[in-house]
Amino acid sequence: MQDELRRLHRELGTTFVFVTHDQEEALALSSNIAIFNQGRLQQLGSPSEVYERPSNRFVAEFLGDINILPVEGVGRDAKVEGQAIALPAPQGSARSHVAIRPEHMRLARPGEAGNALPMRLVDQIYLGAESRLQLQTRGGVPIVLNIPNSATPNAIEVGSEVLVGWDAQNSFLI
Template identity: 60%
Template sequence: MKSEAIVSDTTQIEARSVGKKYGKFHALRDVSLGVSEGEFLSLLGPSGSGKTTFLMMLGGYEPVTSGQLRLDGQDMTTWSANQRGFGMVFQGYALFPHLTVAENIAFPLKVQKRSKAQIVDRVAQMVEMVGLDGHADKKPKALSGGQQQRVALARALAYEPKVLLLDEPFSALDKNLRGQMQEELRRLHRELGTTFVFVTHDQEEALALSSRVAIFNQGALQQIGTPAEVYERPANRFTAEFLGDINILSLAGLSDAPIELPTNAAAFDTLAIRPEHMRLATDTDANQLPATVRDRVYLGSKSRLLLETRAGEELMLYFDNGPGVPPPAAGTELRVAWNTPDSFAI
């Protein structure tokens, strides 16, 4: 990752070796990345990985203890949140409970001392944009979680910030509403062209929404890339295991099997293959590995097979429950296969 150029013509925000220490504890160390204008970047990681700390530092809500943050080529490390002027959607929304929807959205505009007429226009526009027509005079408590989320979005976007930061905005919503709000967020991003930086611990959400994903673990940036890049070519074992399911085989156990290794295998000691890239072998397949079925889980259109190799390593693959062919039962000896380009050494 370090060798990759992080600055390009469209870079809007740049982090240079940014770190955060609380006393002796490193919450975040040495994060360098660039965010392009109009990008949708997700910061993904388990809790305590430093992703929210990084977002708060981007927004100016947490002081940076080492490194530098730049905005459009200027050093913004010491700027206050207000000077940076980013929109922010807090976890739990942080709406003003005593103000109506319209007053909540108008608050930042009043702070900016815009004219009354301008404020009224803009508030009406925002209320419509997030689909809250008819709710403008309600207090946040009278709204559902999804509606409160919309108010928070409208308030953060009201003053047309160049960058919108979102801290786990959907974590409090149920699954259906989540999907709906994700769609909404994609639409807003498309329509506005604002840069979105989005913190989540939900990998599906990150892959579905973002143009790029930055993966954090234990206070360090693990990998940054498009969803396809990070999923299909994880840089390390953490990323591989954190995103989706993965089969991991030790290279030592494969030395006598007829297997073609990926080109970078010499430098590493494990081979990784996504379950969906593995299948039951036919005689013509190149990479074949014998295994025994340990368990079978029926999932409707598919069955999930849990296998064990001769070296005692566990594998998982999906079997399509097509017409006529029953999935192999527990105890069956079989061979699995994959295409070399789908495997990678880590």
């Protein structure tokens, strides 16, 4: 049905208003997405713009999975749980959390470029082509990481500590 709606939209060249609570369907079918909260418009933009650069925490949490870490300090002094991190630009003191989509995080090695935090593996869920790792920072913040099964180390066990990394450009401040 989604393919047929996309084809009709392309061929007819007219505006469609499609209301759905299915996030994947909204991303797949839309040229623009409007996110509302209690009748108020929160963000309007292309699917990639709204997903990758949400305007606020509500939009970030509403559209897809998101990891949100509290940030202390700004600029070069920014830290998460005492660990120095690089923030995406622009930086501002009013925004106190950094958000990263699960697919933009990875298992990291010590000394690897980018941000990295030690976390404890709480659970590992096999999903076929990928696995969903449920983790927890030392401070207790829950984190979800989606990784291809080809990149999942066999030796990783629930309860063990791993290093989770991400690049600053794949995160955003909220």
